[in-house]
Amino acid sequence: MRKRQAKKRPLLPDPRFNDQLVTRFVNMMMWDGKKSVAFKVFYDAIDIVEEKKNNDEKTALEVWKDALSNVMPHVEVRSRRVGGATFQIPMQIRPDRKVSTAMKWLISYARKRNEKSMSQKLAAEVLAAAKEEGAAVKKRVDTHKMAEANKAFSHFRF
Secondary structure (H helix, E strand, O other): OOOOOOOOOOOOOOOOOOOHHHHHHHHHHOOOOOHHHHHHHHHHHHHHHHHHOOOOOOOHHHHHHHHHHHHOOOEEEEEEEEOOEEEEEEEEOOHHHHHHHHHHHHHHHHHOOOOOOHHHHHHHHHHHHHOOOOHHHHHHHHHHHHHHHOHHHHHHOO
């Protein structure tokens, strides 16, 4: 390897919950470098989750973390060419990739919802994902199904 692997930059924990995971999520949600707007959207969404959640023993942040872990995929398929044919090969995912994939899915499916504001969309998707339903969870289930269907090719691992 000629180039060294890039160093992981330390993320500052967010002001309200003092959590780095929140900052990572907000950074992914942010558009055009507008971080304060993204933070406002996230905190408003968390407030909405706080109002609408059913069980009182969990905080809204815990509900969001549950939603994130429900969306996290454990295996994914990768394309690999073997003798002129392309195979979809199921592979384990690195922990940091699991988290970032879950975040991407949660955000993109929240954006596709049809509530009024982004914070309402995000809150609705988080609440759905926490209950093991919603589009982001369906995406994870589909990914797992695809990996299961292609289990026969797992001996082609890289």
